[in-house]
Amino acid sequence: MTTTLPTDETRMSELPAHDVADLSLAEGGIRRIEWAEREMPVLRLIRERFELEKPLEGLRVGACLHVTSETANLMRTLKAGGAQVALCASNPLSTQDEVAAALVAEYGISTFARRGVDRDGYYVHLNAVADTHPQLTMDDGCDLVSLLHRDRTAELAGVMAGTEETTTGVIRLRAMAADGALRYPVVAVNEAKTKHLFDNRYGTGQSTVDGILRATNILLAGRRVVVAGYGWVGKGIASRMRGMGARVAIVEVDPIPALEAVMDGLQVMSSMEAAAWGEVFVTATGNVNIFAEQHFALMRDGAILANSGHFDDELELGALHRQCGGRIRQLRRDLQEYDLGDRRIYVLGEGRLVNLAAAEGHPAAVMDMSFANQALAAEYVARSHDGLSAQVYVVPAEIDREVARLKLESMGIAIDQMTPEQVKYASSWQEGT
């Protein structure tokens, strides 16, 4: 594909508002976006329909998502549906700078994202999206919703609805709704089965292993890996680690997933026991300080710490920083060594979600389903927001099933339908022995 990149000032002035690292990276970004698109047939079908039907015509969408090639394909879909889109990053380390450049230069989408931006820069970008007066917010971790409710309350009256991508964001939104603080309806995309059963489990499972390997290049076979949290993400990581030959132990606080882990054939132990046992530690709880000062004191020389939960507070890095007196060396791009004197501990991707910081996040084939849900949820709220109140909504079951149906179809897989006799049997309470 040929493309005209912004080589002259005239073209620059035609570009949408943006703050990206380097527009000259756009060519590489286009190639990445096209490669991802090949793996996203469901989103492509939706985009083709959106192009014809324009269900989002004139709608201002403010999105705060990981700026990756898969997200770029979602942004293209929303734009095809007629939306005016502004995008910022939902994590300072997950931005693919070439993709951000391509979004601006090739696809005409307002993008505010640079990999490695500091906290202030991160909020400048969020505010830039808020400045576009979004009518629909699309969040991954609830940072945009929080900003609007905390600092940019004047914008709230103009927002009709939102969508939220991840578990942690949904937890924050439910807490806001319970406090009566949430001011507009939000659809929890994470709650769709075609999202969390696949994205959280298979997507994060594989890409977390990928991130750890890219950051360290260690051999996993025979390695003792501790996974904290046996929810959808933890299950995915544990099963993929086991598939690589690692010996896996689970740390949990809920007896039900802990029991599930035992019956899945995994070791389950307390976090203190695990600290002394493990060689690689991965957190996936959505909670805070899972491995903290008391755990670091027990960890062996060479222990590797990574996080795949949404926020970077699952590892208490402040304590590790104090313990090592600031003796930190950057050994590889996403690998830092903390020198504790008697031992060295290694941290990947500064404790930010390792699958995005050190690898490329979920494979596109999985994001195809998550983002199909996002696109269809946006269409749903654009149509139905009048009937919704300021609560957290699940994705309508018809959308969920439609995403699964289209995905199977794209894989060339046919399934059965119940016969009329089976429909009657399955809905009757009078049938029995």
Ligand SMILES: NC(=O)c1ccc[n+]([C@@H]2O[C@H](COP(=O)([O-])OP(=O)(O)OC[C@H]3O[C@@H](n4cnc5c(N)ncnc54)[C@H](O)[C@@H]3O)[C@@H](O)[C@H]2O)c1
């Ligand atoms: N890295 C990614 O790309 C990615 C993708 C999806 C979700 N996430 C994030 O991963 C996190 C987990 O998501 P999920 O869908 O698996 O959530 P989940 O609710 O299904 O599972 C979380 C598990 O952690 C356990 N837990 C909570 N506190 C704990 C503690 N102190 N010690 C041990 N276990 C504890 C809970 O009991 C639960 O079983 C969230 O922050 C979510 O936003 C990240």
